[in-house]
Amino acid sequence: QLSKVLDLPPENLIKSISAVPVSKKRCVADFQLSIASITENNSNDCLAQDLNLQAQKLAERLKCDAVVSEISAGPGTVNFTINKELLAKTVLQQVLKDGSEYGVKSELFSAMPRQKAVIEFSSPNIAKKFHIGHLRSTIVGNFIANLKVALGHEVIRINYLGDWGMQFGLLGVGFQRFGNKEKLKASPLQHLFEVYVQINKAAEDENTKKLAKDFFRKLEEHDEQTLSLWKQFRDFSIEEYIRIYKRLGVHFDEYSGESFYREKFQEVLKLLEDKGLLQKTIEGTGIVDLSEKKDLSSFSTVMRSDGTSLYITRQVNPSVDLAAAIDRMDKHSCDTMIYVTDKSQRNHFQHLFQILKLMGYDWAERCQHVSFGLVQGMKTRRGEVIFLEDVLNEVRSRVLQNMASAKTTKETKDPMETAEKVGLAALIIQDFRGLLSSDYQFSWDRALQSRGDTGVFLQYTHARLHSLEQMHGNEQLTDVNVACLQEPDAIAVLQHLLRYDEVLYRSSQDLQPKHIVSYLLTLSHLAAVAHKNLPVRGSSPELAQARLCLFQAVRLVLANGMKLLGITPVTQM
Secondary structure (H helix, E strand, O other), X not given: OHHHHHOOOHHHHHHHEEEOOOOOOOOOOOEEEEOHHHOOOOOOOOOHHHHHHHHHHHHHXXXXXXXXXXXXXXXXXXXXXXXXXXXXXXXXXXXXXXXXXXXXXXXXXXXXOXXXXXXXXXXXXXXXXXXXXXXXXXXXXXXXHHHHHHOXXXXXXXXXXEOOXXXXXXXXXXXXXXXXXXXXXXXXXXXXXXHHHHHHHOOOOHXXXXXXHHHHHHHHOOOHHHHHHHHHHHHHHHHHHHHHHHHHOOOOOEEEEHXXXXXXXXXXXXXXXXXOOEEEOOXXXXXXXXXXXXXXXXXXXXXXXXXXXXXXXXXXXXXXXXXXXXXXXXXXXXXXXXXXXXXXXXXXXXXXXXXXXXXXXXXXXXXXXXXXXXXXXXXXXXXXXXXXXXXXXXXXXXXXXXXXXXXXXXXOOOHHHHHHHHXXXXXXXXXXXXXXXXXXXXXXXXXXXXXXXXXXXXXXXXHHHHHHHHHOOOOOOOOOOHHHOOOHHHHXXXXXXXXXXXXXXXXXXXXOOHHHHHHHHHHXXXXXXXXXXXXXXXXXXXXXXXXXXXXXXHHHHHHHHHHHHOOOOOOOO
C-alpha cells in the first residue's frame, strides 16, 4: 500500500518501518513508519509540524484491510495496528519455523554482503596476570564473532599472545633459578607468574640484568636450548588457556603472538624506508611522521635507537603490529580486521591504521578498533584477581551458595556445571549492560541478584519456561489455533518478538551488545508477567496449546539471544 501511495519500491521502505517498542503504560500500535526517513530533503528545514501534517495526510490516504486493522498518525509517524489473529499466527509460525535463525533471516539483512572478518581478542601476556581487561576483551570479542557468524559471515578468531620481548630474558633466568619442570607442566600460568614475581625482585641487580639480556639475545639468535625452554613456556601456557577458555565457552582458530613477527619486523622497516616514510631522530630512533603538514606534530615510533624490535608493550612499538596486520591480510585476504582491546590503546591503533594507509594499504580503512572501558573493584575472596580461573571459580562458588539457600532451587543433575553457566551469565550481563566504552564498578551482589536485570534472571526465566514445556509433554505443537491469544499480556510478548531482528541489526551496525541485553531483559520481564496471568494448567486444551506455543517462542528467542552473548542457557536451576 505504502509503495503505491508514495511511489517508492517496497524494498526502500523496509528500514523506514519499524516495530513499536512495547510500553508498560499503554497498548501501542505494532508498526510505525517514520516520515522523516522517507522525505527527500532530509534537512532541518523539515519542521516537526510539517512532518506531523505529512503523517496525517498520508494516514488519510491509506486504507485498513484484512492485515491492518487500524491506521493513525503520531508525531512524525504513521502507526499501524495489525489484525490480532494474524499477528499471533505470523509471529509464532515464523519463530518456530526459523528456530535458531529467527531474526537473522530478516529482510533487514538481505542487502548485507557476506564478509570474511579477522577478530583479534583476549590476547593475554604469558607469565603475567590475566587481568580483568583480558576477560572483557575475551567476552566482547567472542560476542562480536558469534554475531558475525550468526549473520552468515566467515570469522577467524585470533588470540595474539604477549609471548616475546625482554621480559622473557628475565623469565628465562628466573626459571633457571626458581623454576620446576613438574610445576610448569601441572599449572604453567601460576608457576610462571610466581617465577616472574620472584625474579622481578632481583631485576635491579646488575648481574641478573646481564643474564636476562644474554638469555634474550640467545633467543633472538635461535639458540636451541633457550628456544626449547621458551617454547615450553608458550606451549604449556596455551594448553592451559584452551582449557580455561573452554569453561568460558570460547575458542580460537589461531594462537598467534609477537614472536611470529620478530623477523618480519625488519621487512616492515625496509618497506617504510623504501617508501620514504621512515625518519631517524638525532638519538637514532625510527619514527613515521603522521601529521598533515609534515611538521612532526604527530608521529609514531617504530624502532628503538639500537635498531631492535625489543619493546615492552604494544604501545611502544607498532611495527610488530604492522607486520602482523600485513601478514594476516596476505594470509586470509579478509574484508575487515577487528581488534578488541581496552580504550587506553586507542592512539596506538589510530597510528597503526594511519601508517598502513600511508604505506598504500587501502584495506586499512576496513580495520576497526573496538575499545572498552575499565572495570573497577573486581576482587575475589582471596583478594585481587590474578588469574581468569580465580574469577570463574569464585562466581561458581557464589552461585552454588545462592542456589543452596534459595527456596526455588530444583534438584539439578550437575549443580557445579549449572552454577558455572549461571555465574558466567551474571558476569556477561553485568559487563554488557552499558556502552562498552564506559568504565563501571563491579559488584558481586548486583551481578548475582536473582530478580532484576541480571544474567541470573535470564537463566531463571529460560529454565522456568523449559520446565513448563517439559511439564506439559514436550510434544511438537502442530495445528495449534494461536488466534485465541488476544490478551494484552500475550500481545505485548508478540509485539516484542517482532522487534528482535531490528535489535540484531542495531548490534551488527555498532557492535554493541547492550541492545540485545536490554531486549532479552524486557523479554524476560514480559514473559514473567504473561506466565503469571496466562496459566497453561487449568485452561481449555485449545488455549493451553496456544499459550504453550507462545512460551516456547519466547524460550527459543531468549536462548538464541543468550547464545549470541556467549551464555549457555540452563534448563534447570
